Amino acid sequence: MALSDSDSANALTLESVRDSLVRQEDTIIYALIERARFPINSPAYDHSYAKIPGFSGSLLQFLVRETEALQAKAGRFTNPEEHPFFPDDLLPSLVPPFNYTQVLHPPAAFINMNKSIWEMYFDKLIALFAAPGDDGNYASTAASDLVCLQALSRRIHYGKLVAEVKFRESPRDYEPAIRAQDRDALMKLLTFESVEEKVKKRVAKKAMVFGEDVTLDNKEARKGKYKVDPSVVSRLYAEWVMPLTKLVEVEYLLHRLD
Numbered sequence: 001m002a003l004s005d006s007d008s009a010n011a012l013t014l015e016s017v018r019d020s021l022v023r024q025e026d027t028i029i030y031a032l033i034e035r036a037r038f039p040i041n042s043p044a045y046d047h048s049y050a051k052i053p054g055f056s057g058s059l060l061q062f063l064v065r066e067t068e069a070l071q072a073k074a075g076r077f078t079n080p081e082e083h084p085f086f087p088d089d090l091l092p093s094l095v096p097p098f099n100y101t102q103v104l105h106p107p108a109a110f111i112n113m114n115k116s117i118w119e120m121y122f123d124k125l126i127a128l129f130a131a132p133g134d135d136g137n138y139a140s141t142a143a144s145d146l147v148c149l150q151a152l153s154r155r156i157h158y159g160k161l162v163a164e165v166k167f168r169e170s171p172r173d174y175e176p177a178i179r180a181q182d183r184d185a186l187m188k189l190l191t192f193e194s195v196e197e198k199v200k201k202r203v204a205k206k207a208m209v210f211g212e213d214v215t216l217d218n219k220e221a222r223k224g225k226y227k228v229d230p231s232v233v234s235r236l237y238a239e240w241v242m243p244l245t246k247l248v249e250v251e252y253l254l255h256r257l258d
C-alpha cells in the first residue's frame with residue numbers, strides 16, 4: 001500500500017498498513033544482507049579520511065548529501081513516505097508534481113526522525129552485523145549504507161500512516177490522550193505486544209530463509225551459517241525499529257487535533 005495509490009489510500013485499514021510493514025521487512029533484510037558483504041570499512045565514516053574539496057565530513061555523508069540533492073530534484077521527497085537525512089539546502093523538485101492523496105494530517109510533514117535513525121545505525125547496529133576489517137570498498141560500502149538507511153527510514157516513518165489509521169478506527173479512544181498531550185497514554189493505546197512478538201519472530205525467520213546459501217548439488221547447505229545473523233535482525237526490530245516507529249506514531253498523534 002502506497003500513498004501514491006489513491007484507491008488503497010482511501011481504503012486504509014490497519015491490516016493493509018501492516019501488510020506494507022511486512023513487505024518492507026523483505027527490503028530491509030535484503031539491504032542488510034547486501035551491506036554485510038563488506039566489512040565495517042571504518043574509513044568510509046571517518047571525517048579525516050575523505051578530504052573532498054569543498055566538503056567537510058565523511059565519505060558516507062558526502063554520498064548521502066549528494067544523492068539526496070539529486071533525488072530531491074527528481075521529486076523523491078515530494079512523496080510523503082520519503083524523508084531526507086540532510087533536509088537543509090535541498091532544491092525543489094524539477095519534475096511535474098504528482099497529486100498524492102492527502103491521507104496524513106498536515107503537521108505530519110514536520111516529523112523527521114532521521115537523526116535518531118542515523119545514530120542508531122552507526123553507533124549501535126553496524127558493528128552487530130558487519131565483520132570487523134577493511135577491504136577498501138568504501139564507496140560501495142557507503143552506497144549499501146544509504147540503501148539500508150533509506151529502507152529503515154521509510155519503515156519507521158510509516159508509523160505516521162499506522163497512527164492515522166489507528167486514530168480513524170477509534171478516535172474516541174485517542175482523543176482524550178491527545179487533548180491531554182499524554183505521551184504515555186498514547187504509547188499504551190498504540191502498543192500491541194502480541195503483534196511485536198510476531199514481528200520479531202518473522203524477521204528472524206526471513207533472515208534465515210533469505211540469508212541461506214542456495215546450491216544445486218546435494219552438498220549440505222552450510223547449516224546455521226546465514227548472511228546476516230537472524231538474532232541481530234530480531235534485535236534490530238525489537239530495540240530500534242519498532243520503538244522508533246512507535247515514537248513516530250506518538251509524535252503524529254500528539255498533533256492529530258492541531
Ligand SMILES: O=C(O)C(=O)C[C@]1(C(=O)O)C=C[C@@H](O)C=C1
Nearest residue numbers: 162190191192193195196242245
Ligand atoms: O502494527 C502496529 O499496530 C504498529 O503500530 C506497528 C508496530 C511495529 O513497529 O511493527 C508498532 C507498535 C505495535 O506495538 C506493533 C507493531
